Amino acid sequence: MSRQRAMRDTEYNPLVYFIDGLVTLFNGMVVTWRNLWRPKITVRYPYQRRPVPPRYRGLFYLKWNEEKQRLNCVGCTLCAQACPTDVISMVKLGKGTHAGVSEFTMDLGRCMFCNLCVEACPFDAIYMGPNYELASERRDVSLFRIADLAQGGEEAVRKNIETIERLLAEEEKAKPAHAAHAAGGQSE
């Protein structure tokens, strides 16, 4: 550790202080003069916007899986459990391999944008996007429903439910056959 004495000044002497004052003031003015000509840093929001880095933690979205025609979320509530402030609640749709969510609500008025829920999700279903303009004059708009969160909005939610219901129905149909098959196998 370095131990040093602060640069100290001599005893007060009006004239010395005055001249020193003028000189150092001039030095300072040189700095401000230089800055007068530097490019300005103002970003004229909302006319201009800064680019948002990819990791930015803004408004959430539920990832849409184009291949499977559904949202990735399976309604496992791990994110809800990871959240320190109980922001997330959901309604699960179906169970087993084809489970999904029919409703997914986030009360962002309580959210800290801490990223814990995103890290907790094992299915790559929830992410934080680049949208940071969430301010509002009303309180109730802080409640985000599934249609506000899903990638693709209403349309995606409808398709999501459709797909999952179809898959569930198929599974349901396949079940007795499978059971019969199994039974048949046993009897042989």
Next chain:
Amino acid sequence: MVINVGPQHPSTHGVLRLILTLDGEQILACEPVIGYLHRGLEKMMERRPYRHNIPFTDRLDYLAALSNNLAICQCIERLGGVEVPERAQYIRVLLMELQRIASHLVFLGTFGTDLGATTMFLYAFREREMVLDLLEECTGARLTYNWVRVGGVPDDLPEGFGQKVLDFVKLFRQRIEEYDMLLTRNRIFRSRTQGIGVIPKETALAYGCSGPVARASGIPYDIRKVAPYEVYNRVEFDVPVFEDGDVWARYLVRMEELRQSLRIIEQVLRDMPDGPVQTKLPKIFKPPAGIAYSRVESPRGELSFMMVSDGGANPVRVHIRAPSFVNLSVLPRLLEGAKVADLVAILGSIDVVLGEIDR
């Protein structure tokens, strides 16, 4: 004459209220009133699982959120005996030093405005904005980062981050020279700060001051040196210590720390090994019963967390030693006999953050 400074006053840096008894321009007595920002954080933490508490620490010292994240994570790691991979330790040190620069720049800017040099505020914030951009790119947030996890950091540094930091370091070296020209060497600035608000060494010790405040009073006490955590024992840096204990010395300590932080950043970027950044932990983390205590050198001083575990999922007791709170306690003593105009200089030089004081 009794005047009431704050909680809404341009230079009390938050919601601090000071009741001053004046005789003309002379301050006879000062009584700080705190608690306007009290949220009961310690109690809140006792009701939640360990790892849920990390984001709350962002709201303590909101100018140096990462230091708080680190402090609580270290405490939990000690409690649970969690190892941190080497690369994660380097990343932590890198982020801590960037955070220190950002925090000291806020000090520099607000201190300048307090003394009337408004331009300094804009310059310091301009550079702070660059640091925030860097941190934003890495962590995804600008103020409440929450980017330290028990057992490491959540993610690796983004692509090309090191180069950007080095560019910043290079630019910032020049900018520090400019600050020196504009403010440090200025005659008026020196007359306003030298010999004002002197904290003698004994007082600093008696009140338990830490951080720049203690180091300006001649106490060579820096947690990074006396109890190195992460990889601070592998990097080379000096801890500036001044004997005088006045506002000027506290200012110089912080200016010197800016330079030292740049040095640390360069070394860390040079030495950083490859490897994983996080240790896998069980879903439900239940450390064995016991007490853990961790301390880090936040930009404001010694920040410590104490946690008591009974083997369950939640801590049963959390205590936070907030450096600002301890440093603020010398204020009434410093202000006795000072001038009203010195009030802002002295308060600014202690550099308190109210979020941390009121918890």
Next chain:
Amino acid sequence: MIEAITQFFTQHPLLWAFVKAVVLASFTLVIPLAVIYVERKIAGFIQSRLGPLHVGPQGTFQTAADALKLLLKEDIVPEGADKRFFYLAPYIAFVSTVLCFMVLPFAPGWVALEMNVAVLFIIGVSLFNVVSILMAGWSSNNKYSLLGGLRAVAQLLSYEIPMVLSVLAVVFYTGSLSLTGIIEYQVKHGWNIWHPPIMIAALIYFICALAEINRTPFDLPEAESELVSGFNTEYSGMRFAFFFASEFANNFFITAFAAALFFGGWDGPVLPPIVWTFLKVFVMIFVFMWLRWTPPRLRIDQILRFAWQLLVPVSLANLLFAIALGVR
């Protein structure tokens, strides 16, 4: 046509006086708008910002819009204020500035009132400013205002003395108490600033001028980080606007006065005299603003110490020097 008008006014001197008064008063109201706009732009540029942008091209109408807003605002008078003084203070400040402009020559013949003791008049009238600040600080019934007011009075009075002494140096040097006379002397003998005793006088004058118009590093009376807003803390709306306007008009005036005393007033080649006056004034205003955004502010005891220990003795010695070297 012009002759007819001139004749009309020579026949009705009162009316002519009225016209001049109206023109001067509106000038005093309009000048601050320009000065404030320039100030904000320069402050912005120095601080890496852009300054006002949105009202009018490059934000030129911003200050006008602000003034309008101030005029439309509710007029709040604090409870327990000394009403009479509270009402009066801003107008006294404003009137003292208008009166100063009255004797200021902008170009040969362009002066509202040709006065052979103009310099003395200005010194006397500008002291009203101090009175108005004290009134405002005292009557507001606010402790911050009072502190600001007291600081302001201590500061302004201390700096008035070296300022007057340095102005007197010019007076003795040129042998004239009339501003027109001083400028005409400079037209003949070259600008005063090039003469050694006046050089020192000019330096002292500039320092005092900074203190007189409450600019950094002497902006204690309104040190917002300590005293919220100083003596005008409790003022709002129109009354505040008057304080604000008079402060910036004063800023303009004090540089115009300096131009007349040290830089030959309207004297200059090629361009018409009025342009030269304004050019000099604006260059000086720019320097003032540049200065304002550089250093921190001093403390009240340091300010007073500086004035009494250095400026007063030096300006006294300089006055003797000027008398010794003076023409007559």
